[in-house]
Amino acid sequence: MGKSAIALATFAALLGAALAGAGVVVYGGVYDVSASSQHLQAVHSLLETTMQHSVRWRARNIATPPLDDAQRLVRGAALFRDHCVQCHGAPGVAQADIGKSMQPVPGPLVDALQRWRPREIYWITRHGIKMSGMPAWQFRLDEEALWDVAAFVQLLPTLSPQAYAQATAQTAAAPGRAPGVAPNRSGDAERGRLALAQYACQACHTIPGITSSSPNVGPPLQGLASRSLIAGKLANTPDNLVGWIRQPKNVKPLTAMPDMGVSEGDARDMAAYLATLR
Template identity: 50%
Template sequence: MMRAGRIAALAIAASGAIAGILCVAIVYFGWYDVSATSPHRAVVYHLMDTALARSVKLRSADVQVPELNGEERIQNGARLYSTHCVQCHGAPGVAPQPYALGLNPAPAALVATARARPASDIFWITRQGIKMTGMPAWRYRLTDDQIWDVVAFMRVLPTLSPADYQHMDDGQPPASTDHAPPDSLRLGDSVAGKAALHQYLCVTCHTIPGVTGAWNHVGPSLAGMADRPYIAGAMANTPENLQRWLRAPGAVKQGTVMPDLGVSEQDARDIAAFLYTLSKRDR
């Protein structure tokens, strides 16, 4: 019996090794088609859907759902949806924009999502985003109250005809997208700042120690940021000045190629806190 068990274990290990080698070969020799015109295999879609469902269920379990039936909340959610969501997900009688039609995997039809998922799941997905789908984390662009407004609107979305949707899309701007008021701001958090560096695309231009991202960098490395005497050669390297630079680089240094990315005050505090952990003396 023990001999049979060992043989079975060896067979499983050998199968796993062969499968691993095969996967490496498929990637290394370019056999896997990464083009967006080639859909994933059915097994890949199934794996992604299963991972999404289980991950969201685990992480949204403690989300507390507020009252979502207020007309004002639903109306503001409709405006936010029209401003930020319809371009990829469409709406009754409204097709997604051309760029969204080429995404792979395709953006979900949110009418179906609103029918199939509880409000807590929709809030978590909207707030946190989903990797490898093109779905961004809206927590860096909208407040939690605004995200709940979107959820409130999505709950009524399945009931709307094209005419109903056009009526709700009244062309008015959504309520202010300002983030936390000054009295609710906290001290900078380096862990939150490290996460925010991805959300503001810092890693697409800069090499940042300890932060993974694109390899084709166009800006200077941020290694040793804590030790530098100046920021962009324009002002003394202090936490307050670094936050100013992150939020409005063009106002600090005229003609800079660093764009204004709409960094919130709290996110600027967090990013600065992380960048000040990057010291050459710690190497």
């Protein structure tokens, strides 16, 4: 055997071993997916470092508005109390049970400024962090509200437990959720594709262009544009589709499709995307 033949054979043997190893991990059930088992410290650090660089790179060109406005901080306090404290806790406040046992565990954010610039905290809040429990708020909070809560996170390290309690007691309900984009413009199909995923439609429907585990709880939406009726009842027009997406029970009182709380603008964008599914 020549030298290059030996090198080739060695390479093939190593590749075979690597594939066999990967096969055992994927199909053999040896990897522990439980959230009650910890990542190795090295794995945790690797994931954390990857995440930090990803966020920094993606947030690098975002312009930060003034964040020290008193009204902004009042709104931010209410938003933090209503949407963040359950998982992250706050000065003098523990996370709720849902936040305590997640893997990775959501930290208290009082030290977030040591790791993140304000625009990065805004980015994380807007987009969430994949494969962790950090949700994306883009379709739940409007732009101003996202900056409001990011501004309040800046304030956390300076708040005593008493000051936090006071800041969040003063404010009434948090500002309303994102109204979406102006309702009577025409739909934006690409934004609609994002919205479908952010409203969890793919939890029940298999939808071309959206990653899912191919559920069958609702009918597949492939070919929806070619159907003459929506849910077997309603003429398939853009307005009717928006109406169905927003309030399916108005069309069929006993339907298993829940009201997903979709804003008019978001429903219009979803309808525009669904109209491309021929």
